[in-house]
Amino acid sequence: MKIALVEDNGDQAALVYKIVQSTSHACECFSNGLSLIRALRDQSFDLFILDKNLPDLSGDELVVWIRRTVGLNVPVMFLTSCLSEDSLVGALNAGADDYVSKPIRSAELAARIVALLRRAYPSDRADDPVMQLGPYSLDSITKTARLRGVDVGLAPKEFEVALYLFGNLGRLVPRDVIEKAVWGRVIGPDSRTLDTHVSRVRTKMLIKPEHGFRLVNVYSHGFRLTQLSAEEGQMRDGH
Template structure:
């Protein structure tokens, strides 16, 4: 019997601060919608597909961070879809859903490249918890593999001391670079002027918070003029950087 999700921890996010992308592939529309709603409730960007062939198109355009695949679908089934996905070099975590509960079926699913296997009918909260764990591990692996800090189409390379947005290089002063790095190390987190002063200007800085406003304006002129605004002011609280 399906159970509702009763609680959830702080939302997970991709390394650039944007929502986790999840794809649910199942020819049972009601089941797909139930999972979509549960994952949307996690704060994730979730899409569905009703067949393996449709899923291939969604995967190409959407680039999901994880996938839930029904094993038994007409046409291109879950096993066949996963084989194509892995052959294409996509290593996003996959959870199989199936009505088959024999041990050999579970072994076949894991052997095919799936990361987890759940039989129908299932407990919705359990599935969400499993997907949450898969997403957490995937995000950590991606972050470790990429030396750059990223927020949307903005990237900062700490080793090369380079910043670019949408492929366009951005020249920053040393202080601007340090301020941007601190913001990008904390995507979607609202940082107060006091926190920024302590981290970027150090505790012995003798000025006041107005210097933060000035340097935030410098960054906006160099970064936000190249696309949608990334640096946001939360009045009375501080500043945050996040992709729209």
């Protein structure tokens, strides 16, 4: 998995980078919040590790931006030297899932990274050829997508697009990332191929609030499929 680290202290960044590598995950380092925001235009990450005190944006501001733009399901961890109750409660209220205090203890950080990723991305789903989410099921062996047990008739590439979106539920997935995963290359901004396939997936699978899901095109970024609560689905459906 790919982890984004935002840390303006070079020594601290090098230490965390080494710890992340020890967990067998890739790590990309950023020295400030704006550089991460720019990178998210064409990259996606499975975990964000943020220093709470950054030179441009505060850690709280950055995690709020991540939650609004990237989604609610991608885990976020804070690194902080401030252990006051108000500071930690503020971090968690802003949207962080966990925090590690400085000075960093390598074994503790490694264990928390592994635990956070395990909770966010359960391994048992990866071993099951059938992905079941709400009324939808996607069978990676037969390449079939069903809504309440009925085959919706996706073409092969449409199924691959749907499988990638459902497999990244709640995450903002850049356009070129989907293109590479499905077509093996970046198609380019002038092509409507991806938009056409996403539109067909939305139409054939009837992805809408009354079925508990919402698929949105985030301008200049990519696509995000989110699962709604029962209450949200009823509200958006006008019930």
